[in-house]
Amino acid sequence: MRELSRRxxxxxxxxxxxxxxxxxDERATAAAKETADQIAKFTGGKAAENGKVSIxxxxxxxxxxxxxxxxxxxxxxxxxxYVSEVLVVADGNPNPGVAxxxxxxxxxxxxxxxxxxLATTQNIIAVAKTSKGEFxxxxxxxxxxxxxxxx
Amino acid sequence: MAERPRLKLPKEAKKGEVIEIKTLLPHVMETGQRxxxxxxxIPRKIINKFACEFNGKPVFAVDLExxxxxxxxxxxxxxxxxxxTFKFSWTDDDGTVTTAEESISVS
Numbered sequence: 001m002r003e004l005s006r007r008x009x010x011x012x013x014x015x016x017x018x019x020x021x022x023x024x025d026e027r028a029t030a031a032a033k034e035t036a037d038q039i040a041k042f043t044g045g046k047a048a049e050n051g052k053v054s055i056x057x058x059x060x061x062x063x064x065x066x067x068x069x070x071x072x073x074x075x076x077x078x079x080x081x082y083v084s085e086v087l088v089v090a091d092g093n094p095n096p097g098v099a100x101x102x103x104x105x106x107x108x109x110x111x112x113x114x115x116x117x118l119a120t121t122q123n124i125i126a127v128a129k130t131s132k133g134e135f136x137x138x139x140x141x142x143x144x145x146x147x148x149x150x151x
Numbered sequence: 152m153a154e155r156p157r158l159k160l161p162k163e164a165k166k167g168e169v170i171e172i173k174t175l176l177p178h179v180m181e182t183g184q185r186x187x188x189x190x191x192x193i194p195r196k197i198i199n200k201f202a203c204e205f206n207g208k209p210v211f212a213v214d215l216e217x218x219x220x221x222x223x224x225x226x227x228x229x230x231x232x233x234x235x236t237f238k239f240s241w242t243d244d245d246g247t248v249t250t251a252e253e254s255i256s257v258s
Contacts, residue, residue: 066220077230090218094184097216101227106210108169108230114213115220117182 031122035089035096039127042087042100043135053086053126053138056113064118064144071101072111073128073136083110085129092122118144154178156239156251163256164231172203175224176241176249182217198223200242206235231257 039048056070073083082105088098101112110128125139154177164170176198183195195217202212211227229237234257241249 070226093218094182095216095218098218099216100214102209102212102214104209104211106205106208106230107228109228111228112211112213113224113226115224117218117220 031091031093031096035091035125038089038096039087039125039137042085042127042129046133046135048127048135048137050137052136053128055124055126055138055140057124057140057142060143060145061118062145064120066115067118067142067144068113069098069116069124070111070113071126072109075110075128075130075136077103077105077108077110079105080131082107082131083128084131086110086112087127087129088116089125089127090116090118090122091125092118092120094119098124118142120144154249156241156249158239158251158253160237160253161255163258166232166257167230168257169228169230170255171226171228172237173224173226174201174203174239174251175222177222178241178243180215180217180219180221180223184217196244198241198243200240201225202240202242203227203229204238205229205231206233210237231255233257 052074054072057067061067071086071088073086075083083103086101089096090098098116099114103110121143123139123141125137128136157175159173161170178198181193181196185193187193197215197217199215203210210229213225215223234255236252236254239251
């Protein structure tokens with residue numbers, strides 16, 4: 001429930017900013033490792049080829065509470081060869097997982113949109129898996145203005 | 152918690168057309184990261200799965216994590232070859248499943 005007063009929200013924003021100032025390196029490396037682990041789990045250790053995956057996000061997200069995200073994969077959606085799953089992870093959130101989209105040939109298009117939460121400026125990484133077991137990846141940096149107070 | 156989902160998709164389409172479907176379910180998507188005024192962690196409560204099927208065949212699904220924003224909005228596509236019914240379902244952490252249906256006529 002969104003029952004935070006404006007004052008609380010400001011305090012949270014300041015606290016969040018302070019946290020990132022104190023330990024950005026430790027947090028960043030831990031998150032990077034977890035993110036890499038999650039991707040490795042998804043691909044079964046196979047390397048994902050760069051390309052074919054587009055991620056649409058605002059370059060600067062003023063409100064990290066709801067950031068529009070669109071992903072699309074430039075690959076056929078045929079009965080015998082289609083994009084079956086797309087994993088989306090964020091390397092600067094408390095947990096890297098964002099969502100896993102599961103497509104079928106009836107999806108018609110390997111494209112989907114949603115709205116996500118971002119704790120701080122970070123990379124969004126999408127990894128697509130095809131029904132043939134190929135993996136493609138793309139990533140995008142998004143700048144997040146914490147708490148919307150211009151920090 | 153039985154909030155009504157919002158759906159947007161065409162009522163009619165041509166055979167083989169790829170249509171766009173937009174869905175939104177009002178839901179708090181509590182992350183399990185936040186604390187209340189007394190410092191107690193507010194337990195996680197999110198929609199962890201969304202699924203769409205058409206005439207009984209799976210079309211599209213999403214596994215959601217707490218990083219999906221409140222009132223989860225999901226937009227995707229479907230290739231329609233025949234008239235029929237889309238069924239949508241949202242699964243809450245507490246096991247509640249919210250469902251909705253929408254028909255389309257394909258010519």
